[in-house]
Amino acid sequence: MTGTFLLEQALNGLQYGLMLFLLAAGLTIVFGVMDMINLAHGSLYMAGAFLAAWLAPLLGSFWLALGGAVVLTAAGAMVLERTLLRSLYRRDHLSQVLATFALILILNDAVRMVFGNDRPLSAPAGLDGPVALPFGLHYPAWRLVIIGVGLALAAALYVLVQKTRVGAWVRAGASDRDMSTAMGVNVPSLFTAVFGLGAALCAVAGALLAPLLAVQVGMGENILIPAFVVVVIGGIGSIRGALVGALLVGVVDTLGRTLLQQVLREGLPPQWASAAGPALASVAVYVLMAAVLVWRPQGLLPVRGR
Numbered sequence: 001m002t003g004t005f006l007l008e009q010a011l012n013g014l015q016y017g018l019m020l021f022l023l024a025a026g027l028t029i030v031f032g033v034m035d036m037i038n039l040a041h042g043s044l045y046m047a048g049a050f051l052a053a054w055l056a057p058l059l060g061s062f063w064l065a066l067g068g069a070v071v072l073t074a075a076g077a078m079v080l081e082r083t084l085l086r087s088l089y090r091r092d093h094l095s096q097v098l099a100t101f102a103l104i105l106i107l108n109d110a111v112r113m114v115f116g117n118d119r120p121l122s123a124p125a126g127l128d129g130p131v132a133l134p135f136g137l138h139y140p141a142w143r144l145v146i147i148g149v150g151l152a153l154a155a156a157l158y159v160l161v162q163k164t165r166v167g168a169w170v171r172a173g174a175s176d177r178d179m180s181t182a183m184g185v186n187v188p189s190l191f192t193a194v195f196g197l198g199a200a201l202c203a204v205a206g207a208l209l210a211p212l213l214a215v216q217v218g219m220g221e222n223i224l225i226p227a228f229v230v231v232v233i234g235g236i237g238s239i240r241g242a243l244v245g246a247l248l249v250g251v252v253d254t255l256g257r258t259l260l261q262q263v264l265r266e267g268l269p270p271q272w273a274s275a276a277g278p279a280l281a282s283v284a285v286y287v288l289m290a291a292v293l294v295w296r297p298q299g300l301l302p303v304r305g306r
């Protein structure tokens with residue numbers, strides 16, 4: 001195990017954590033502001049990936065396809081929020097879970113009917129190879145692009161939430177919805193905009209990860225549970241908490257999958273170590289969540305006043 005190997009795995013963990021942040025940011029805002037559990041959040045991530053894969057050959061540009069996928073996913077999500085999800089805000093969480101789980105099944109079949117079971121999407125030309133980094137590391141250029149976009153969006157989201165009037169409304173809504181309404185905030189319009197923003201972030205994550213992962217029906221379910229873990233670790237409704245939680249989960253999961261495997265190979269047959277390493281890494285993420293819940297039940301960086 002060398003320093004170059006550790007640096008590569010740390011970058012992989014950073015890249016995974018930032019993509020988790022894009023998913024968890026929308027999820028935590030929707031959960032925090034609307035008090036709604038939206039299990040269909042991962043389906044928006046799937047929709048973004050499929051739309052990007054569909055638009056890329058039509059438009060002849062990955063970046064135009066990315067922009068189109070973001071706009072279409074956000075617009076579709078806002079229509080969904082106004083026509084269906086709005087009626088669930090005053091329902092209990094069990095009703096929300098059941099309704100949004102049904103929505104997952106509907107969206108999976110809808111995507112399968114329109115686009116098929118899977119679609120390929122390649123990274124833009126010139127970004128599909130490795131680049132030389134210090135310490136002799138040759139790292140995939142596309143993963144560096146994902147890290148750069150993730151950091152830029154995290155900074156933009158921080159400025160939006162912490163430094164603008166709209167962000168103040170969102171934070172007020174996360175702390176006390178009724179008081180926000182009493183202070184004159186148009187809560188229905190705020191909910192629609194927040195839901196559209198969360199969907200747009202999902203679409204960005206789906207399109208950026210599409211060249212690395214398989215774009216297929218049901219891909220949103222696999223990423224949903226880690227996104228909820230991030231929300232719990234960071235604190236419901238907290239953007240800063242989502243960022244910290246996502247980076248923690250990304251690094252623990254990625255380093256755990258590689259380092260634990262290396263450690264286990266010292267005492268176990270290679271095939272056993274290859275099977276046990278990833279499994280223990282997944283367990284490590286939930287151990288991290290349990291430790292945070294014991295230490296700080298409200299999350300690492302909860303919203304003030306909650």
